[in-house]
Amino acid sequence: MNNCPKCKSKEIYRKALDDLVVYCDCCHHSWEDKQPKRPILETSVYMSRGAMKGKHNVTVWYCRTDPERYSFSLTYGGGVCSFEEFSEDPYLSGSYTTPEEALEAGIAEVKSDE
Numbered sequence: 001m002n003n004c005p006k007c008k009s010k011e012i013y014r015k016a017l018d019d020l021v022v023y024c025d026c027c028h029h030s031w032e033d034k035q036p037k038r039p040i041l042e043t044s045v046y047m048s049r050g051a052m053k054g055k056h057n058v059t060v061w062y063c064r065t066d067p068e069r070y071s072f073s074l075t076y077g078g079g080v081c082s083f084e085e086f087s088e089d090p091y092l093s094g095s096y097t098t099p100e101e102a103l104e105a106g107i108a109e110v111k112s113d114e
Contacts, residue, residue, distance in 0.1 A: 070097075
């Protein structure tokens with residue numbers, strides 16, 4: 001969300017990039033967002049052969065259907081992989097119990113295209 005839902009101001013901030021609470025400088029309203037600004041976990045995987053040769057980024061975020069679980073997203077080059085598993089966020093995949101499990105699943109997804 002880029003604007004305050006109460007006053008529509010763009011002057012909003014978080015106290016930390018991994019914080020879910022967003023504050024408005026104009027009207028002092030606060031609300032909880034669904035995702036932090038920074039991924040929960042991230043890593044890069046380099047593929048040395050195949051059509052998808054190069055650096056792939058795997059990032060872990062909160063699952064869209066259950067905030068107690070985690071999902072991963074993949075980027076390659078300048079693009080983002082679309083999984084279409086969640087209508088609210090087509091770029092997330094899976095629902096895992098731990099961030100580490102989601103990260104491993106993302107790495108496995110990259111390596112399955114080798």
